[in-house]
Amino acid sequence: MNKFELTPALLESRNIVSDCKRMSERIEAYRMREPNESPLLLIQRPASPKAVKHCVPEVAAAEFKLEHLRAAIADHGALIVRNMFPQSAVDTLIRAADRVIDACADTTADVPISAYHNPPDNLKTIMPNKARELTNTRSFHRDSGSAMCVEAPSVAEALLQLYEKQGIKQLMTEYLKEPPCLSAKKWVLRRSKLPVAEAGWHQDGAFMGTNLNSLNMWLPLNECGGTTGAPGLDVVPQRLYEIASAEGAQFNWSVSDSLVTDRFAENQAVMMPEFNAGDAFFFDHLYLHRTQYREDFTKLRYAVETWFFGASGFPKNQIPLAW
Numbered sequence: 349m350n351k352f353e354l355t356p357a358l359l360e361s362r363n364i365v366s367d368c369k370r371m372s373e374r375i376e377a378y379r380m381r382e383p384n385e386s387p388l389l390l391i392q393r394p395a396s397p398k399a400v401k402h403c404v405p406e407v408a409a410a411e412f413k414l415e416h417l418r419a420a421i422a423d424h425g426a427l428i429v430r431n432m433f434p435q436s437a438v439d440t441l442i443r444a445a446d447r448v449i450d451a452c453a454d455t456t457a458d459v460p461i462s463a464y465h466n467p468p469d470n471l472k473t474i475m476p477n478k479a480r481e482l483t484n485t486r487s488f489h490r491d492s493g494s495a496m497c498v499e500a501p502s503v504a505e506a507l508l509q510l511y512e513k514q515g516i517k518q519l520m521t522e523y524l525k526e527p528p529c530l531s532a533k534k535w536v537l538r539r540s541k542l543p544v545a546e547a548g549w550h551q552d553g554a555f556m557g558t559n560l561n562s563l564n565m566w567l568p569l570n571e572c573g574g575t576t577g578a579p580g581l582d583v584v585p586q587r588l589y590e591i592a593s594a595e596g597a598q599f600n601w602s603v604s605d606s607l608v609t610d611r612f613a614e615n616q617a618v619m620m621p622e623f624n625a626g627d628a629f630f631f632d633h634l635y636l637h638r639t640q641y642r643e644d645f646t647k648l649r650y651a652v653e654t655w656f657f658g659a660s661g662f663p664k665n666q667i668p669l670a671w
């Protein structure tokens with residue numbers, strides 16, 4: 349059994365030079381690689397639709413098996429695995445998220461390199477639109493209170509070790525039916541801002557593409573959602589097979605409130621699940637969701653968002669990372 353335990357002391361004693369080199373190699377591994385244009389898609393529209401309850405299925409980590417994930421994603425688009433990550437890891441990650449997000453928020457000073465900030469140099473050259481794209485990506489994150497994990501390779505490498513220890517690498521390999529890769533742009537530390545801005549409903553496939561297999565593991569680091577006072581996610585708890593129209597929405601990748609209400613209201617489908625620190629919420633690029641929105645949140649919410657793709661069927665525009 350791998351004895352890895354994620355603690356602040358372990359994080360801060362990592363070799364930041366070799367972690368940065370390793371992250372840079374993960375980026376470089378995909379520079380010349382192109383995705384398979386005809387991957388075997390795991391999610392296909394069935395010939396006759398199955399009648400399923402509109403819900404967000406859940407299972408306790410102690411009982412969790414690959415079959416739960418496969419069935420829940422196929423039928424409902426998502427699965428909550430309760431208590432997947434230990435409290436010590438969650439506490440360490442909140443502390444790390446604060447430090448990484450604060451370091452990335454500082455646009456004026458030269459931020460000293462540390463376990464919490466040491467972006468690899470090739471992050472700029474790997475972006476299709478180079479410095480402009482990296483600057484825009486960073487300001488998008490800054491404005492929404494988030495930061496890419498790759499800004500802090502030691503945090504990112506420690507997270508990969510944690511994921512391996514928790515069986516996530518094996519789970520992703522089995523679910524995707526091939527080794528997984530990650531994404532620089534869609535591997536994010538999040539700390540909500542208060543008041544929460546009304547973020548658009550979206551399916552990540554709207555900007556990643558849909559000719560791929562994916563799974564997001566959204567890991568809340570504190571209690572959130574429902575009526576807890578900290579923003580979780582609003583979700584349309586249904587298996588969708590295509591990207592909903594962006595007509596009337598704020599962005600070309602988002603979905604308007606009225607479309608969500610009109611199209612899904614008959615099922616009273618919008619839900620706001622309650623999450624505990626250390627739960628894992630799995631969903632794919634067709635799942636319709638947004639940052640939970642209401643005006644009376646009083647508590648911050650921390651989370652780690654990690655998207656996995658098949659190593660041969662990846663969204664090149666999201667900057668794949670070898671694992």
Ligand SMILES: O=C(O)CCC(=O)C(=O)O
Nearest residue numbers: 538552566638639651653
């Ligand atoms: O954490 C959030 O509020 C948004 C997360 C999200 O949209 C995602 O994981 O795709």
